[in-house]
Amino acid sequence: CSPQDSSMNATGVRMMTRSRSRGPGAGPRGRREKAAALQRGEAAAEGRKSHSPARRQRKTQKLNVAYEASDHQEGEDTRSLTAPSWEPRDWQQQLLNIRIMRSGKDAPVDWLGAEHCYDSSAPPKVRRYQVLLSLMLSSQTKDQVTAGAMQRLRARGLTVDSILQTDDSTLGTLIYPVGFWRNKVKYIKQTSAILQQRYGGDIPASVAELVALPGVGPKMAHLAMAVAWGTVSGIAVDTHVHRIANRLGWTRTATKSPEKTRAALEEWLPRELWSEINGLLVGFGQQTCLPVHPRCQGCLNRTLCPAARGL
Structure with a gap:
């Protein structure tokens, strides 16, 4: 062949080689197609991960579904929705x-209980203090004896200040013969001092604070909440x-x-x-x-x- 033909053939070979080396994604359009293919490949890989055996095992676990019972249908599954609560028969x-x-x-409690032992004409803070004091005296004591002790205390002006100013011997004489009267003299004095220092002469308004006072138990605290504060905190x-x-x-x-x-x-x-x-x-x-x-x-x-x- 002529030199011109040889040159054209070489040029054609070079063009074909260059075209093959660039491949289908060499141009702008090719790059877009390649990117789309990569995205499709990644999506397929994610799909394969989501259908892994472990995921399929969790997905196929049995689910217990309960429904509300209709008016004409009751079953074991429906009854399990509401746990039966125990209550005594009759x-x-x-x-x-x-x-x-x-x-x-x-009964004695109906006319001598804690709600009848305080001075109804006293200020609210004093009334609440007297309610608490009557409950402290009532432990291991008949209502008649507690009421008598409260009358003697009220005759001297029953307040936090008056109790703190009363010596132990006189206080013991006033509350005798309530049960464990010697211990109660000590508890009344200690509790009255705490009420004056921390509560301004009033009584606490929570069970937790009441039972923290010397000589005050849970029963007294719940009754004090009900009678003094008008709150039902427990039985x-x-x-x-x-x-x-x-x-x-x-x-x-x-x-x-x-x-x-x-x-x-x-x-x-x-x-x-x-x-x-x-x-x-x-x-x-x-x-x-x-x-x-x-x-x-x-x-x-x-x-x-x-x-x-x-x-």
């Missing part, structure tokens, strides 16, 4: 029986409520202390009854359900209990 009838027997409101359980609740089977198991009885009662007793139950059962325990009842020998035979049987 407690509503027993409560009604006790209310009937207590309808006269003539006040004394020896009467503790005894009757166990005799009637109002606790899931027998309880060994009033505080355990309180916790057991608060688990099932409707909250709207909490404020009523103390006075109701205390009066029932003072008049009918005595520590050792002559008829039922401590309610060992529940068929003889007037609260447990129908009236």
